[in-house]
Amino acid sequence: MSTNAPSYDPSSAKEDSDLIDSLVQLSQKSPKLVKGTEAAVPGCEEITVRSWKMNEFKYYDIPSPFPTLARGLFTTETRTDGEEEEEVKHRIVWEALKEHTAAPYVLSLKSNGCIIFIAAITPTKLIVTSKHSVGTGDETVSHALMGRKWLTMYLEQRERTEADMAAVLWKNRWTAVAELCDDSFEEHVLPYAPEKTGLHLHGINVSTKSFQTLPTSAVDAFADEWGFIKTATLVLPTIEEVQSFTSEAGETGAWNGEAVEGFVVRTHVTEPPTEQKTGGAGTTHLSTNLSPYKPGSSFFFKVKFDEPYMMYRDWREVTRSLLSIKAKGGTMSASALPKKKMKRAETQAYVQWVIEDIERNPELFSEYAKGKGIIATRERYLKYLEENGGVGEAAAETVEEAVEMGDTREFGKTVIAPVAIPGCALAYLFGWGHTQSDNIQVKKAAPMFIKNVVNLVHDYDVVIADKNNHLKQHRQSLRSALAEFPQSSLPIRLIALNWDVHSHPPALVHRMCSERIRNRGARHQTLIPDLIGAKSYHEEVIWKFLNEAEELSRDEVDYIVEMDVLEDTVSRETMEDVEEPESGMLRQIRKAVEGVCAILEMDVPSDERLRGAVEHVRRYEDELGLRSSSKSTKYATGSSNSGSGKKNKKSAVRPHVTLVHQNQLKDLPPEGRGTRNAKALWDACTEVHELENSPQFEGRLGWLVWNERVMAVTFDDVGLSTPPLPDDDRNDEHEHEPASTKVLSLINDDKALKSRLHVTIGTRDWSVPPVEAKTLVEEWRRRGEKEGLDVEAERKIWAVRLGGGGVKGVYDRRKENEKLREERNDVRAEIEELRRQVETLRKAVREIGDKSASPGPTETKFAGSPCDGIITQSLPVPTRRVGKGDIVGFGLNGVTILRTSLMPRTTKLAVPDFGYIAGGWRTDxxxxxxxxxxxxxxxxxxxxxxxxxxxxxxxxxxKHIRYVVDLRKKGYVDIIGFGDEGVLVSLNNGDGTYAPPRLVLNDFGFNAGGWRLDRHLRFLADVNGDGIPDIVAFGEKRVFVALGNGDGTFAAPRTVLDRDFTYSGFGWRVDVHPRTLGDLTGDGRADIIGFANAGVYVALNNGDGTFQKHKLVVKDFGAVAGGWRVEKHPRFVADVNGDGRGDIVGFGDAGVYVAIGNGDGTFQAPKLVISNFGYNAGGWRVDKHPRFVVDLTGDGAADIIGFGQDAVWVSYNDGKGNFGYVQQFTEEFSYNRGWGTSNTVRWIANL
Structure with a gap:
């Protein structure tokens, strides 16, 4: 191909290398901002590429936090192989485009498919990627692989090879960018004719840091040479002509007779424009409307058409939503769909038709979720419309039906709830009841807010529930509380003032909200902007809000008043006749008032009253600001830049170092030196605080110090750390020096002050005042700053030096351990002697029994039953079927235990190690x-x-699983692990030490067999009744068993089930469909139990380690049958009635359900046995509150124990499957006591 297109400039190699270095550094420093993922190149696996994915929302920031604005960026260790600069995803007003761009404007048809990148990975090999995938994922045929398939076909048609194209791309450092449009592979919205099916070549980029793209003439020439489909283009000389042309095409939805989604426009960025200001000085200055792109750089933007493309896309999305609702057992209805998708009357008519079509012809939608049948469904509907008057007629009928039906419901009282953006002046205008969530300053604000609303409904006919209400959970809680209102014969009307934040680009909404908060300043109860700190906390809150906000559905409320979140961002030029400070709020209030008055059939207040409401809101905000500023400073502090630690029950909300507290001014004698120093330091700190450019101080974090009540970090070497000022402020750069120097001098001269400086990390609970951290640090200093554990202090004190590497042990236990080891050896010798005596007695009894030949009693089934040894990935510490389960907790400070059978029940810190703090142990x-x-x-x-x-x-x-289990019937546990190369075993030497690991099975490993934790399960259980654990593994398409040989090795794996219970066999998913093992028949051999979509499936053991075909035995406890979820509802198999056969215990929304086993692999109907321990019944959460079904009393029947929010709760079984009332067991081990699943572990074990 002959062209003057740009090629790679070797002089940019360092710049490209620096780009990769900066990406690596940024990903290590801020992994949430930038993430790099490596993958092997298909067909060239010895080479790996790294895909760089940036935080989408941060593309909007100016200046950009990224070293490049590229998206779809792949790199190798030595070079950049692909780079694509896509357009920033938000609407850009035409005025801004005119201001920042210049001709020519090249319009190319926007294809409706999936992006494909093609580049050379070596001089002879190509890499084909799609977005961030190289085609090695779980899909049978991924987008990248389908793109390669089309490329291979083009090369064959041109009688060329992969090496031929690779040579061209390699030499010029080009990346070809194409769109995969193939309806047979995946349908999108618009159909493609056979001649338009394949790879549409959009562009060719040079693989450098700075974005360089070839002109369309070069791209077309490359397409002709290699067989790609060319993308139609059009060149226009002005932005006005671009706007006019795209507007005309948008009205028809077509160009050159072909339906189009829109256009991509290529241009370049101009120099920043200037503005002429007449009047006054008449100066010329640079525009403040800056661009994130360098002048002269290429710039793409896209123009997307609403009709018919966006309408067709809405039809596709609502169909997917309806199918999802149906799959979950819900009722398909228009009211259950997102309101934003239902704005068009045409879509409302389509929804009515498609619901009926799904019910009539469900088989036509079987692959809709996979991208098949989308176009055919739309074509069926359009044909139906042709036979019934067209889209307009159907839409008109839908509207007429809605008007004729009207809303004939009768309501009593009314509650008005803002959705997304809180704040309302309606209470002032009409005297309605009003409660605001931001005014609630208690620990659990949400229940109190609901309570306030309900209390106001008693006294007012209309109540304003002023809160974000941006989550479905918030709206549902409010709805449920109003439905249960006891004193209303008529239902309570719920009106939503809906600020639809999803209708605008996230960055635009974020910027608008952030500016409002900054302009508001301290005039708010809680969310006050940090205008000094490097990180803006309020901006993070807004991003969290935007990410979590859930669209309002019509069935959530009775009426909706639509608001506009951007209403008060109208430019000054369009509002010259309105008082600017009030115009935006006035329009918002007017819209809310008019909407509510129409629903309540009330007169709209006059403009004068509306303006009065604006003034009332302003006064209210000013009062909040005065209230905030009038709060006297309680202490002078320096900000701590330490990262936030893991939280205990109560952690410091904003870490700080207290220099002086106002209580020090009144608690000391009037003439004391300490008083004079405290007063001087207070005055100096006040002077620093009031400076316009106040300095920052820094220090060194020295020691982590804690006792059983409080934790702190010592703060040493205090100094000044003021960042450089902007050039305009250089004249004032020394204004803080006298005050800051005085502060430092007072600190350094006061040894007592220096010794107590610290950062409070947290306290045990809310009853412990943070000031105890000061006392703790002072006592630790006074006692000589001991490292490790100081047992002689009034309260034991632990201390660890920070910055000196990991600390494994916190005190020298060598002598103590030696003494314990000697005592333990003595005990072992005594136990061994007792064993010999017991064996002698057993032998004598057997001899007597043989001689008498009389039938003796049946053998008792003791705790050593084979079915006791079942180990699963979710329960790696098995408990005995008959035994008293005790609590073992790996907490922050070490191992804490509680013996359930001992009275009184007391917890004990058994080992000051193995903990998050004591030893640095991490759950991950x-x-x-x-x-x-x-x-x-x-x-x-x-x-x-x-x-x-x-x-x-x-x-x-x-990646790997590790268990401890007795593999040889020795009475002590060995170690077995499923590693990379397969199954490894470390045998116990009999004294608690272990032989080196050895590979016993070259299977079931990450590399040996490709076993993955998120797809495959590996359990241990006795499946053939010999008392030796066997491996039961659920693979990709088969279930395997490897029988234990009794010596720590295993027989070769054999297939025992084909497809049943597996990932690719019948679509079993680890995160959706739990599987476990349990003895359901009482024969001492494990059976397989699985919780699928339709309910519970069972595969019974044949007695030899093989299994029968699985069958559905309970139409409940499933993802669809009952709506059970892994992330919400734990399910277990345990013996609850003492018959030696497994039953099902499930923790559902309403509480605990039990299905008693019949002994043949089937079960009785599930029954609710406890109205607690559930997602709704008690508020139990999988990620906070572990629950176990285990024998706590030794009667052979499983009890229920749960680690709750404020305590450990127990329900005892009477031995017949009847559970008693739920009673508190202990407050220790609860979430409120610092036992969270993120950094602690709790097991039930037989101690």
Whole structure:
């Protein structure tokens, strides 16, 4: 191809390398901002590429936080192989385009498909990617692989090879950018004729940091040479002509007789424009409307058409939503759909038709979710319309039906709830009841807010529930509370003032909200802008709000008044006849008032009254600001820049270092030196605080110090750390020096002050005052700053030096451990002697029984039953079927235990290690289990850190499984792990030590077999009745069993089920469909139980480790049958009635459900047995509140124990499957006591 197109300039190599370095550094510093993912190149697996994905919302920031504005960026260790600069996704007003861009404007047809990148990875090999995928995902045929398929076909048609194209792309450092349009692979919205099916070549970019793209003439020439479909283009000389042309095309929805989605316009950025200001000085200055792009750089923007493309897309999306509702067992209706999608009357008519079509012809929608049948469904509807008068007629009928039906419901009282943006002046205008969530200053504000609303409804006919209400949960809580209102014969009307934040680009809404908060300043109860700090907390709050906001559906409320979140952003030029400070709020209030008055059939107040409401709101905000500023400073502080730590029950909301507190001015004697120093320091700090350019101070975090009540970090080496000022402020750069120097001098001269400086991390609970951190630090200093544990202090004090690497042990236990080891050896010797005596007695009894030949009693089934040893990934610490379960908790400060059978019940810190703080153990890195390692019948602690089966050996919680289990019937546990290369076993030497790991099975591993935690399950259970654990593994398409040999090795895996219970077999998903093992028949052999969409499936054991075909036994407990969710509803198999056969126990929304096993693999109908421990019944959450079904009393029937928000709760089983009332067991181990699932572990084990 002959062209004058730009090619790669070798002089830019350093710039490109610097780009990659900056991306790597940024991803390490701010992984939420930039993330790089590596993948092997298909067909060239020895080479890996890294896909860079940036935080979408941050593309809008000016200046940009990214080193490049590219999206779809791939790099290798030595070069950049692909880079695509897509347009920023938000509407840009034509005036801004005219201001910032220049001719020529090249319009290209916007294709309706999926993006494909093609580049050379070597001089002879190509890489084909789609967005961030290289085509090695879970899909059978991914977008990238389909793109390669089309490319291969083009090369064959041109009698060219992959190496031929690679040579051209490699030489010029080009990346070809195409759109995959193939309805046979995946339908989008607009159909493509056969001659238009394939790869549409859009552009060719040079792979450099700065965005360089080839002209359309070069792109077309490349398409002709290699067989791509050319993209139609048009060149226009002015932005006005672009606007005119696209407006005309938008009216018809077509260009050159072809339906189009829109156009991509290529242009370039101009120099920043200037503005002429006449009158006064008449100066010329640069525009403040800056662009994030460099002058002269290429710039793309797109013009998308609403009709018919956006309407067709709405039809596709509402159809998907309806199918999803149907799949979940819900009722398909228009009211259940997002309101934004239902604005068009045409779409309302389509929804009525498609609901009926889904009910009539469900088979036509079987692959709709996979992108098949979208166009055919629309064509059927359009044909139906042709036979019934067309789209307009159907829409008109829909509107007429709605008008004729009207709203004949009768209501009593009314509640008005803002949705998304709070704030309302209606209470002032009409004297209605009003409660505002921001005024509630209690710990649990949400229930109090609902309570306030209900209380006001007693006294007012109309109440304003002033809160964001941006989550469905908020609206549902309000709706439910009003439905239960006891004193209303008529239902309460719920009106939503809906600020639809989803109708505008997120960046635009964020910028508008942020500016409002900044302009408002301190005139708010809680959300006050941080105008000094480097990070704006309020901006993070807004992003969180925008990300979490859920669209309002019509069935959530009775009436909706639509508001516009951008109403008060109208430019000054369009509002010259209105008082500018009030115009935006006035329009918002007018719209709300008119909408509400129409619903309530009230007269709209006069303009004078509306303006009075604006003044009332302004006065109210000013009062809030005065209230905020009038609060006297209680203490002078320096900001702590330490990262936020993991929270206990109560953590410091904003870490700080207290220099002086006002209480010090009144608590000391009037003439004391301490008083004079405190007063001088207070005055100096006040002077610094009042400076316009106040300085910042810095210091060093020294020691982490804590006791059982409070935790703090010492703060040392205080100094000045004021950043450089802007050039315009250089004249004032020394104004703070006298005051700041005085503060430093007073600090350094006061040894007592220096010794107590600290950052309070948190307290045990709300009853502990943070000031105890000061006392703790002072006592620790006074006692000599001991490292480790100081047991002689009034309260034990732990201390760890920060910055000196990891701390494993916090005090020297060598002598103590040696003494314990000697005592333990003595005990073991005594136990061994007792074992010999017991074996002698057993032998004598057997001999007597043989001689008498009389039938003796049946053998008792003790705790060593084979079915006791079942181990699953969710329950790796099994408990005995008959035994007293105890609590073992790996907490912040170490291992805490509670013996359930001992009275009084007391918790005990058994080991000051294995904890989040005491030892640095992390749930995402370090597995901690419990098992008998010495055969003495007592459970020991096993933790995996850095050695064998640990981090240094390459073991990861996200990839590998580790269990401890008795593989040889020795009475003590061995270690078994599913690693990269397969199954590894470390045998117990009999004394609690272990032999080095050895590979016993070259399967079931991450690399050996491709086993993945998010797709495949691996359990241990006895499936053939020999008392030895076997491996049961749920693979991609089959279930495998590897029988244990009794010596720590396993037989070769064999297939026991084909497709049943597997990922690709019948679509079983780890995050949707739990599977477990349990003895359902009482034969001592594990059966398979799975919770699928339709309910519970069971595969019974044949007695030899093989299984029968699975069958549906309960039409409940499933994702669809009952709406059970892994993230909400734990399900277990346990014996609850003491018959030795497994039953199902499920923790649902309303509480605990039990289905008693019949002993043949079937179950009785589920019954609600406890109205607690549920998602709604008690507010139990999987990510906060573990629940277990285990025998706590030793009667052989499983009880229920749950670790709740404020306590551990228990419901005891009477042995027949009847559960008693839920009673508090202990307050320790609860969420409020600092036991969260993110940094602590709790197990039930037989101690």
């Amino acid at each position: 890195k370090h597995v901690r289990l419990v098992g008998d390692t010495t055969g003495d019948g007592l459970s020991d602690i096993i933790g995996f850190t850095h050695g064998d089966f640990g981090l240094i050996s390459g073991w990861s919680v996200g």
